[in-house]
Every structure is written in structure tokens, then in C-alpha cells.
Amino acid sequence: MPDIQTEMQKILHSWDEPKTIETTEQPKGPKLFAPTNNVSKKTFNFVRDNSGCTRNDAIRVLVQQGHKKSSVSSLLGQMVRQGHIYKDSDGLLRPNGKEYSPIKSAKTTAKREAKVKNSKTSKLRTSTAGITALVEEQNPPDHVQEIVNNISLFDAKRLYSILATYFGGSGK
Numbered sequence: 595m596p597d598i599q600t601e602m603q604k605i606l607h608s609w610d611e612p613k614t615i616e617t618t619e620q621p622k623g624p625k626l627f628a629p630t631n632n633v634s635k636k637t638f639n640f641v642r643d644n645s646g647c648t649r650n651d652a653i654r655v656l657v658q659q660g661h662k663k664s665s666v667s668s669l670l671g672q673m674v675r676q677g678h679i680y681k682d683s684d685g686l687l688r689p690n691g692k693e694y695s696p697i698k699s700a701k702t703t704a705k706r707e708a709k710v711k712n713s714k715t716s717k718l719r720t721s722t723a724g725i726t727a728l729v730e731e732q733n734p735p736d737h738v739q740e741i742v743n744n745i746s747l748f749d750a751k752r753l754y755s756i757l758a759t760y761f762g763g764s765g766k
Contacts, residue, residue: 633661635694637669641679642689649687672697 636659640652649670656666670687673679676697679689698706745753 631661633665634669634697636661637666638673638678638689638694641670641673641687642692642694645688646682646686648685652687669697 633656637652637656640656641647644652649667652670653663653666657663670679674681674687677690678695678697679687682688742750
């Protein structure tokens with residue numbers, strides 16, 4: 595039976611030996627999901643090739659092709675929100691382009707929608723100021739009423755005398 599010192603020597607020697615480790619180069623940048631069944635592209639292509647179909651028809655046909663109902667339904671909603679496809683006045687789906695483009699992340703979409711909302715709010719403020727200016731232009735402030743409200747009796751008598759000379763009258 596080997597003694598402890600011999601065994602310790604073996605362990606220490608094994609630690610000193612360099613070990614070769616194989617490394618594989620990892621791709622740089624964000625990791626994206628590798629498409630497995632291209633349900634996004636197939637959903638867009640279905641709407642493009644069957645322009646004027648209903649949402650339920652698109653879901654039914656794509657589910658028959660082996661895609662999940664929840665995935666297709668969600669993708670149709672996202673594509674409508676992001677403008678890849680649109681619903682016409684009858685509620686039928688129509689494409690906004692000829693080629694599929696990837697759906698943007700929810701964060702990107704939320705930032706864009708917030709920016710659009712803010713710009714609409716500022717335009718509304720600007721247009722409100724414009725309307726107010728137009729109303730004021732058509733109905734100028736009533737300076738005469740303002741003068742009557744703020745003039746003393748002595749100054750009113752003087753003003754009456756001056757105006758009487760212009761418009762004719764005794765001015766007394």
C-alpha cells in the first residue's frame with residue numbers, strides 16, 4: 595500500500611502538467627435565435643400571396659401546415675402593429691410590402707410608439723396655440739371695455755370732452 599507522501603507527490607506532479615484545452619471561437623455580437631421553421635416568414639408570405647384573407651383563415655391554414663395557433667395569431671398581431679401588414683376597412687389582411695422583413699423587438703417598438711405619441715402631443719399643443727391665435731385675431735381684445743373698467747370718473751369726463759370734439763357735440 596502506497597504511503598501518503600507518494601500519493602501527494604503524484605497529485606502535485608499532475609497539477610504541474612499543462613493541460614491542453616480545446617476552445618471554439620464564439621461568434622461576437624448578440625446571440626439571435628436560429629430560425630427553425632420560419633413561421634414568421636411563412637405567415638407574412640401567406641398574407642402576401644392571399645391578400646384579402648381573414649385572420650381566422652390565415653391561422654387555420656398555417657396551423658394545418660404544422661405551425662402553432664398561438665404563434666401564428668401572435669405574429670399576425672405584431673405584423674399589424676408594426677406595419678408589415680394592415681387590415682382594410684372590411685377587416686381583411688393585406689401586405690404592406692412584397693418581401694418579408696424581421697419583426698422588431700418589443701423594446702424598439704415601444705420606443706418608437708412613445709416617440710410618435712410625444713410628437714403628436716407637441717403637434718396638438720402647437721395647433722391649439724394656432725387656433726387660439728386665430729380666434730384672438732378674429733376677436734381682438736375689447737380695449738374699450740378695458741378702459742371703461744379701469745378709468746376714473748375725472749379721466750372719463752376728460753375723455754368724453756376730447757371725443758366730443760372729434761365726433762361733434764357739446765363736450766360738456
